[in-house]
Amino acid sequence: MPTFTMKVFRGDPRGGDFKDYRVETEPGMVALDVIHRIQATQAPDLAVRWNCKAGKCGSCSAEINGKPRLMCMTRMDLFTEGEPISVAPIRGFASIRDLVTDVSYNYVKAKQVPPLRIKPPEPDGTYRMMQEDIDRIQEFHKCIECFLCQDVCHVIRDHEENKRAFAGPRFLIKLAGLDMHPLDTVDRSAFIKDAAGVGLCNITKCCTEVCPEHIHITDNGIIPLKERVADEFFDPVMWVVRKFRAKKKQPA
Amino acid sequence: MANHDYELHEHDVIVIGAGGAGLRAAIEAAAQGASVGLVCKSLLGKAHTVMAEGGIAAALGNVWPEDNWQVHFRDTMRGGKMLNNWRMAQLHAQEAPERVLELERWGALFDRTKDGRILQRDFGGHRYARLAHVGDRTGLEMIRTLQYHGIHQGIDVYMECTITRLLKDGDRVCGAVGYWRETGRVVVFKAKAVVLATGGIGKAWKVTSNSWEYTGDGHSLALWAGADLIDMEFVQFHPTGMVWPPSVRGILVTEGVRGDGGTLKNSEGKRFMFNYIPEFFKGETADNEEEADRWYADKKNNRRTPDLLPRDEVARAINTEVKAGRGSPHGGVFLDICTRRPADYIRKRLPSMYHQFKELAGVDITKEPMEVGPTCHYVMGGVRVEADTTQSTVKGLFAAGEVAGGMHGSNRLGGNSLSDLLVFGRRAGLYAALYAKDFGGTLTVDSGQVEQASRAMLAPFERAGGENPYAIQADLQQTMQELVGIIRNESELKESLKRIERLKERAGKVHVQGQREYNPGWHTALDLESLLTVAECSALAALERKESRGGHTRDDHPYTDDTWGKVNVVLRLRNGKLQVNREPLPEMPPELKALFQERK
Numbered sequence: 014m015p016t017f018t019m020k021v022f023r024g025d026p027r028g029g030d031f032k033d034y035r036v037e038t039e040p041g042m043v044a045l046d047v048i049h050r051i052q053a054t055q056a057p058d059l060a061v062r063w064n065c066k067a068g069k070c071g072s073c074s075a076e077i078n079g080k081p082r083l084m085c086m087t088r089m090d091l092f093t094e095g096e097p098i099s100v101a102p103i104r105g106f107a108s109i110r111d112l113v114t115d116v117s118y119n120y121v122k123a124k125q126v127p128p129l130r131i132k133p134p135e136p137d138g139t140y141r142m143m144q145e146d147i148d149r150i151q152e153f154h155k156c157i158e159c160f161l162c163q164d165v166c167h168v169i170r171d172h173e174e175n176k177r178a179f180a181g182p183r184f185l186i187k188l189a190g191l192d193m194h195p196l197d198t199v200d201r202s203a204f205i206k207d208a209a210g211v212g213l214c215n216i217t218k219c220c221t222e223v224c225p226e227h228i229h230i231t232d233n234g235i236i237p238l239k240e241r242v243a244d245e246f247f248d249p250v251m252w253v254v255r256k257f258r259a260k261k262k263q264p265a
Numbered sequence: 266m267a268n269h270d271y272e273l274h275e276h277d278v279i280v281i282g283a284g285g286a287g288l289r290a291a292i293e294a295a296a297q298g299a300s301v302g303l304v305c306k307s308l309l310g311k312a313h314t315v316m317a318e319g320g321i322a323a324a325l326g327n328v329w330p331e332d333n334w335q336v337h338f339r340d341t342m343r344g345g346k347m348l349n350n351w352r353m354a355q356l357h358a359q360e361a362p363e364r365v366l367e368l369e370r371w372g373a374l375f376d377r378t379k380d381g382r383i384l385q386r387d388f389g390g391h392r393y394a395r396l397a398h399v400g401d402r403t404g405l406e407m408i409r410t411l412q413y414h415g416i417h418q419g420i421d422v423y424m425e426c427t428i429t430r431l432l433k434d435g436d437r438v439c440g441a442v443g444y445w446r447e448t449g450r451v452v453v454f455k456a457k458a459v460v461l462a463t464g465g466i467g468k469a470w471k472v473t474s475n476s477w478e479y480t481g482d483g484h485s486l487a488l489w490a491g492a493d494l495i496d497m498e499f500v501q502f503h504p505t506g507m508v509w510p511p512s513v514r515g516i517l518v519t520e521g522v523r524g525d526g527g528t529l530k531n532s533e534g535k536r537f538m539f540n541y542i543p544e545f546f547k548g549e550t551a552d553n554e555e556e557a558d559r560w561y562a563d564k565k566n567n568r569r570t571p572d573l574l575p576r577d578e579v580a581r582a583i584n585t586e587v588k589a590g591r592g593s594p595h596g597g598v599f600l601d602i603c604t605r606r607p608a609d610y611i612r613k614r615l616p617s618m619y620h621q622f623k624e625l626a627g628v629d630i631t632k633e634p635m636e637v638g639p640t641c642h643y644v645m646g647g648v649r650v651e652a653d654t655t656q657s658t659v660k661g662l663f664a665a666g667e668v669a670g671g672m673h674g675s676n677r678l679g680g681n682s683l684s685d686l687l688v689f690g691r692r693a694g695l696y697a698a699l700y701a702k703d704f705g706g707t708l709t710v711d712s713g714q715v716e717q718a719s720r721a722m723l724a725p726f727e728r729a730g731g732e733n734p735y736a737i738q739a740d741l742q743q744t745m746q747e748l749v750g751i752i753r754n755e756s757e758l759k760e761s762l763k764r765i766e767r768l769k770e771r772a773g774k775v776h777v778q779g780q781r782e783y784n785p786g787w788h789t790a791l792d793l794e795s796l797l798t799v800a801e802c803s804a805l806a807a808l809e810r811k812e813s814r815g816g817h818t819r820d821d822h823p824y825t826d827d828t829w830g831k832v833n834v835v836l837r838l839r840n841g842k843l844q845v846n847r848e849p850l851p852e853m854p855p856e857l858k859a860l861f862q863e864r865k
Binding site: 040062124155 | 308312316369376377380400405406617626736779785786789
């Protein structure tokens with residue numbers, strides 16, 4: 014069975030360093046299995062978040078050899094025996110301990126998003142929605158909130174100061190999903206422009222690249238939001254049209 | 266640590282657990298005007314509900330107008346081999362459709378029918394296609410919807426906080442005590458009512474679809490606080506978990522694969538389920554491949570495929586095939602959808618299964634069959650509750666979802682869990698809030714109880730030379746896997762109880778290294794207490810029930826026995842001793858009984 018040297022970050026907000034662990038692996042093992050083996054046999058206090066171990070809960074995000082990934086979906090046979098493998102916490106968020114980071118920023122942003130407010134139902138009390146009208150939103154709903162997109166986003170990764178007025182890719186697609194929801198009645202365009210700061214995104218698509226659910230965050234989510242904001246606030250023709258037409262959606 | 270001032274939070278209602286049931290309970294309690302605290306072991310939105318795949322069972326009648334709550338009720342009771350609490354099963358079937366529509370109003374986007382309504386899929390034991398779903402990630406849709414609705418309802422959420430004891434004032438619950446995972450500090454919650462929504466116990470087994478959180482906390486908290494547990498012998502082994510590679514063994518493969526046309530085959534290529542149709546289900550199950558295949562499109566003139574028998578039946582059949590030497594190379598059987606449905610259909614209907622097999626096993630399920638075998642998935646047993654209010658036998662203590670017993674009898678049908686969470690989560694929140702509103706007295710938190718709990722929490726740091734908690738956890742999982750598995754008998758169950766006793770001794774001496782801040786070794790050590798408690802409960806109840814029924818199969822008592830069909834096995838803790846009793850099931854009223862006589 015191949016044996017790997019894992020260089021795992023051990024530390025807390027005061028500082029820390031990578032520590033080497035030699036681990037024997039079995040066929041099919043993923044990086045999270047290796048971390049668990051280290052916990053069980055060498056370092057019981059090694060801090061790590063995880064839940065489902067099946068790529069569905071988005072808890073075990075880390076940077077493996079510098080690349081943001083889910084540990085539970087990173088197979089060890091991806092790596093060559095003999096090469097050391099580094100496992101670090103996601104760098105976009107402050108350290109709590111070892112591989113665990115403070116992701117509370119995301120919960121703050123989540124709460125700021127103006128929630129869904131739906132239109133009245135059909136006469137029979139239910140709603141009709143066509144599959145083709147919800148396909149794109151269902152793509153956004155695949156998000157497992159692993160926050161890897163938030164981790165790599167250039168706007169905030171090395172710019173703490175931008176966090177105040179930028180929602181990050183996760184919440185931009187959340188906003189896109191609400192905005193495209195067939196039953197929704199809320200106009201979030203001012204929020205998308207100002208509080209969520211969609212203009213700060215410069216479409217480098219780093220978020221899309223790391224998404225374990227392969228959501229087209231930039232193309233299907235952020236770009237349509239940018240277009241909406243441009244139409245709404247910066248297009249003189251649309252401005253005149255709106256003056257003479259009643260608004261369909263109510264401001265958030 | 267004694268005489269410290271503890272961090273204290275006060276609410277009308279605290280809800281422990283933030284999966285589907287906990288979130289729904291918190292939302293309802295807040296809607297009633299109660300001040301609500303929601304306490305969860307993980308981050309919000311990561312609870313086990315996220316892993317539910319196939320769908321939410323609700324008789325919406327969108328695909329089959331013939332469907333209604335009576336049919337759903339009947340299927341649920343028959344699936345549970347009539348051991349269910351009839352009133353819970355009735356409420357569940359009646360209220361599930363409204364709970365699904367409510368989720369839609371809160372933003373959930375289920376897959377649609379051609380005319381724009383909620384699409385429903387076939388699942389085991391359900392007469393009609395009944396499961397509202399989103400591909401094979403229904404649980405994710407449900408938890409996100411509840412989460413994003415819930416965060417705007419004024420609920421205080423306490424994340425990464427583990428509760429270790431309930432607090433009592435006389436015979437009433439008055440709060441709970443636990444610790445913050447991040448800091449290791451003790452925290453006290455004072456509340457008039459407590460809702461348990463902690464999920465299940467599956468982490469006591471080695472091959473399981475359950476996450477680290479499923480350590481039976483709520484079951485144990487209730488038992489220690491004096492509440493009754495029922496039906497703890499009934500553990501569901503889901504027939505289809507992954508079997509290869511070893512590191513993914515146990516990860517769930519949705520029943521939706523079979524619901525959407527997949528079929529089980531042995532190493533001879535035979536669809537073996539036709540050989541395992543029990544007498545009880547003969548009338549409604551196809552006995553030949555042609556009829557089974559026609560059934561997907563025409564349910565009126567054909568009987569259901571045996572691939573979609575209830576989970577207990579399918580899990581036992583797979584077990585038998587493997588033992589008879591007709592298994593797949595890695596000790597499972599084959600689940601084939603690639604020869605039965607087009608690749609595009611498979612990718613559209615089962616995207617996360619496609620992804621999971623491709624990434625973790627290197628198998629393309631549109632081209633090759635999957636290898637699957639039973640995995641510990643769900644506990645039917647739990648806290649004994651009053652059907653309408655979800656109140657336990659202890660005043661002020663409520664329970665909903667997997668931690669509550671009775672709803673599913675001896676075996677749960679697929680899809681009935683998500684609907685259970687919504688129906689009884691809402692009821693728990695409602696009745697907990699009403700109870701808190703009506704309670705006129707004052708409650709006092711006894712500092713002695715808090716100190717005792719906090720001393721117990723810190724003990725593993727203070728011991729010298731004890732064992733690593735992971736070793737004890739692994740030995741327990743091995744014990745339960747070997748001795749309290751799908752097929753049980755008296756001598757093995759007795760042996761399991763002896764081993765659990767020894768494990769309890771070892772756990773009492775467990776030692777943890779390191780600091781109090783985010784220390785998983787310490788968390789594992791503390792979880793051992795509840796894990797060992799539920800393991801013992803499950804083994805004791807299994808030893809008591811001398812028959813085979815649903816998720817409890819005894820090879821020394823292989824038949825289903827009518828006299829056992831009239832009683833629950835009840836466990837309660839009195840003066841430090843675990844008592845095992847047999848107590849009669851509530852009697853079903855005649856108008857509901859009639860539903861079972863109409864048709865075989």
